[in-house]
Amino acid sequence: MRRLMSPLLLAVVLLVSSPSPAVELGKVDISFYQAPAPGLEYPRSKLDKPRNVILMIGDGMGLSQVALAHLAALGPAGRLCMERFPVLGLSWTFSADNLVTDSAAAGTALACGVKTNNRTVAIAPDGRRMVSLLRAAQAKGMATGLVVASSVTDATPACFAAWSQSRGDEDAIALDIAASGADVILGGGKARFLPGSRGDHRDLVAELKAKGYDAVFSADALASSTGAKLLGLFADGHMQGEPPEPPLATMATAAIDRLDKDPDGFFMMVEGSLIDKRCHKNDAVGVLRQTLWFDMAVQAAAAFAAKDGRTLVVVTADHETGGLVVTKGGLDGKNLSVSWSAGDHTPSAVPVFAFGPGAERFAGVQDETQIALKIADLMGLSAFPVEAKAVNGH
Numbered sequence: 001m002r003r004l005m006s007p008l009l010l011a012v013v014l015l016v017s018s019p020s021p022a023v024e025l026g027k028v029d030i031s032f033y034q035a036p037a038p039g040l041e042y043p044r045s046k047l048d049k050p051r052n053v054i055l056m057i058g059d060g061m062g063l064s065q066v067a068l069a070h071l072a073a074l075g076p077a078g079r080l081c082m083e084r085f086p087v088l089g090l091s092w093t094f095s096a097d098n099l100v101t102d103s104a105a106a107g108t109a110l111a112c113g114v115k116t117n118n119r120t121v122a123i124a125p126d127g128r129r130m131v132s133l134l135r136a137a138q139a140k141g142m143a144t145g146l147v148v149a150s151s152v153t154d155a156t157p158a159c160f161a162a163w164s165q166s167r168g169d170e171d172a173i174a175l176d177i178a179a180s181g182a183d184v185i186l187g188g189g190k191a192r193f194l195p196g197s198r199g200d201h202r203d204l205v206a207e208l209k210a211k212g213y214d215a216v217f218s219a220d221a222l223a224s225s226t227g228a229k230l231l232g233l234f235a236d237g238h239m240q241g242e243p244p245e246p247p248l249a250t251m252a253t254a255a256i257d258r259l260d261k262d263p264d265g266f267f268m269m270v271e272g273s274l275i276d277k278r279c280h281k282n283d284a285v286g287v288l289r290q291t292l293w294f295d296m297a298v299q300a301a302a303a304f305a306a307k308d309g310r311t312l313v314v315v316t317a318d319h320e321t322g323g324l325v326v327t328k329g330g331l332d333g334k335n336l337s338v339s340w341s342a343g344d345h346t347p348s349a350v351p352v353f354a355f356g357p358g359a360e361r362f363a364g365v366q367d368e369t370q371i372a373l374k375i376a377d378l379m380g381l382s383a384f385p386v387e388a389k390a391v392n393g394h
Contacts, residue, residue, distance in 0.1 A: 028285050028289070030292055032292070032296075033073050033296065034299070035073065035074060036079075036084060036299060040084055041084055041086075042084055042306060044086045044087075044359065045309070045356050045358075045359060047309070047310065048357060049357055049358060050310055050357040050379075051308075052259075052260070052267070052311040053268070053375055053378070053379060054252075054267075054268050054269075054270065054305070054313045055267075055269045055371075056270045056301060057107075057156060057270070057317060059150075059271055059272060059275055059317065059321075060317065060318075060319065060320060061272065061291060061317040061350065062324065062349075063348075063349075064325055065279070065324055066083065068287065068288055069288055069292050072336055075331070075332060076333065078333075080295045081296075082295055082298045082315045085302070085315065085353040085355040085359070086354075087352075087363050088351065088353060088354075088363065089363045090349040090352060090364075091316055091317075091366055091367065092349055092366075092367050092368065093106055093319040093320075093347065093349070093350060093368050094115075096115040096125050097125070098118050099347045100347050101345065101347075102118040102167075102345065103155035103318055104116075104119050104159065104167040105118045105119070106368060107121070107122075107155050107159030108120065108121065108159045109318075109369045109372065110156075110159070110318060110369075111132040111159040111160045112130035112131065112159065112372060112385055113130075113384055113385040114369060120165055120166075120167075121158045121164040121165075121167050121173065122163045122164075123164070128387045129163045129387065129388040130386070131384070131386045132159060132161065133372060133376060134161055134180070135161070136381050138181055140379070142264050142266050143258070143259040143261075143264070143265070144181070144182045144184075144268065145182060145184035145185070145255040145259050145266065146182055146269055147186045147251045147252050147255050147271070148188075148269075148273050149239045149293075150189075150238045150239065150273030150277070151170070151187060151189030151192065151239075152174075152187040153173045153189045154167075154170075154189070156273065157177070157269065157271060160269050161177045162175075162176030163176060163388070174192040174198075174204060175204070178204040178208055183258060183259060183262075183266075184229070184258055184259060184268070185230070185232070186222075186230065186232040186254070186255060187234070188233065188239040190205075190235065193205045205231065212227075213230060213231045214229065214230050215232075217233055217234060218234065218244070219244055219246040222250070222254055223246075223250075230254065232246075232251065240274075241290055241293055247296065247297075248270065249293070249296040249299065251297075252268075252301055253300045256268070256300070260308075265310075272290060272297065275287060279321035280321060280343060280344065282340040287324070305355060310356075312355070313355045314352065314362060315353040315354070316351065316371060317350035317351065318350075319347075320345065320348040320350055321342075321344065321345050321346070322340045322343065322346070323348070326338050349365070350368075352366070352371065357378070372384075
């Protein structure tokens with residue numbers, strides 16, 4: 001009888017079977033990156049349960065994307081902020097209908113704790129609309145936030161606040177997000193919220209303002225905003241992840257400042273969305289820069305969690321994109337070369353880094369649905385995964 005190839009071996013074969021020519025990384029401007037303080041280590045928590053949870057998703061960020069960023073920014077002996085977390089695990093990412101997931105199915109796994117078919121947003125294969133961690137946190141009275149570098153109606157954020165059989169139905173997804181009650185919504189996608197670009201001509205910005213949201217559209221407006229509820233839309237579509245847009249770390253900090261005022265705690269999802277989009281283009285320079293921008297957002301979350309002592313930070317990816325491999329370079333981190341084996345997602349395992357109360361639960365090899373299930377248990381959710389109508393009538 002022919003023996004089946006193990007998932008790990010299969011991933012390796014797919015990764016290296018059709019390598020593209022190596023791309024030499026020239027002199028890349030990463031002067032914006034503020035490295036963690038030398039010797040900084042995040043300790044293990046003595047608490048079993050967190051008050052707050054920050055789930056951070058580097059879209060498309062596999063182990064090689066992390067390696068490229070730390071080699072270029074810090075050299076082979078250096079470590080990014082996320083790599084200094086005390087707990088490390090791995091996550092497998094296949095969807096319900098495909099070995100290679102897309103971001104909608106992967107987002108559903110991370111948001112709702114169930115596998116679904118590619119392109120499906122928070123709906124199980126049998127048609128049940130599932131409760132996300134964000135909506136479950138709301139049901140407990142916690143504050144909630146979504147902070148992304150893509151459009152807020154893109155697949156990953158959609159899975160935390162919307163339902164759709166197709167990730168492409170972004171006008172309907174925007175309606176769900178506007179009705180979600182999330183206290184902070186930051187990212188791109190302004191066109192989906194304005195009447196001139198919507199088929200139904202609804203002005204969702206005006207509707208959210210009427211509900212008490214402060215609506216801002218620039219980095220300066222974000223900096224001066226004092227509203228307790230905040231809608232920030234900084235691009236018509238996806239953000240570009242570069243100035244003059246507000247950096248992901250700035251958006252995450254603005255969200256934390258507001259959400260932390262809730263005495264019942266908060267749940268927030270932060271996505272480094274543009275790592276994936278640069279990987280699809282096999283743009284190594286862009287991947288490097290976007291991974292470092294994401295790591296600075298991790299630093300902002302970790303700094304808050306270290307001071308607060310009651311916050312769990314989990315950093316992972318929804319999938320790997322591009323089959324990236326660092327092929328050579330100097331011990332000084334210079335003259336790095338990379339190659340790509342794909343222009344799309346791959347089934348490779350992705351890293352899981354955790355810091356704070358309950359972090360030990362995320363060690364080892366796991367399916368990405370387990371990340372949501374472990375977070376739900378740590379948040380004290382008695383039933384999860386659960387169908388939406390069983391919780392809030394939607």
